[in-house]
Amino acid sequence: MASSAIYHGACAILEGEVFGRQAHAARPADGVNVVDILADVVHAVRDISASYSSIPASCKVTKLHVPNESSNIIPDYASFSIDLRAQTNQAMDALLPELLSAVQSVGRASDGSVELRMKNRMAAARPDPYLEALVGDVIAELLGDDGRVQPPVTPGGEDFHFYPLHKPELRATMIGLGCGLLPGLHHPQMRFDLDALEIGATILALSVVRLNSAK
Known part of the structure; x- marks a missing residue:
């Protein structure tokens, strides 16, 4: 047959980095924990994806990495990846800037920062x-x-x-x-x-x- x-649908991969401030776990107020920022990023991405439930489109965090060797240190760096899917190019053109804005807002709301870059994108x-x-x-x-x-x-x-x-x-x-x-x-x-x-x-x-x- x-x-x-x-x-095929449209898809894209975003790669992000989170920058915080290292501190001893006994003094968390002195640091900016990138794990907390990552948690907010995950929630923001899930909220955006849920808002597209009536359209064949989705976004989700697919990779998180915190290279922290010590469990008593507030980590100051992390990386993550986001997978985006949409059945049409128009839907992707709407989803992508909305997602970027939401993730960047997480960075602005914290004392750290979040940087995003497009790794690759495919057309529908x-x-x-x-x-x-x-x-x-x-x-x-x-x-x-x-x-x-x-x-x-x-x-x-x-x-x-x-x-x-x-x-x-x-x-x-x-x-x-x-x-x-x-x-x-x-x-x-x-x-x-x-x-x-x-x-x-x-x-x-x-x-x-x-x-x-x-x-």
Whole structure:
């Protein structure tokens, strides 16, 4: 089976650093505890994510690191990562600045500081309707109507979708190819049907033929 598009969502990874002031744990008032600031960051991110419950979008803290070797020292440095997902580029464009503002507000409200930077970002899929229909017809021709399935909608990201985003004149779609992948993507024992590669190559080749014939 195959689909004429894959509707990936937009995603982004933010990396942050928290700076406080070190002190002995017996005198907490003398220091600025980055763990407390991290806790506020986590709550702020969760609140933003909850406000997007009616939209296919989310944000969550996925990594926290406090390199403090001593349990009786108020830590003055920490790092963290935030994963953002949105089904459309418009939703990501709304989510991202709101999240940045919320996290930066946490830093301003403390005696420490919070710094954020964008590690990477991927655009959501915007398949060309004509190509999606053309490839769909090719799939049905090769695999039958039962072999043509609806394009999956997934919060996963794919950098391929930057091509049509940055070159609007470029028409594109990404073909979804069923290959019996088990037990799951990135699993150590991941396996799939290699014969599916031949099917995929045939779909691509015939799609190019049909596209050129239509000119």
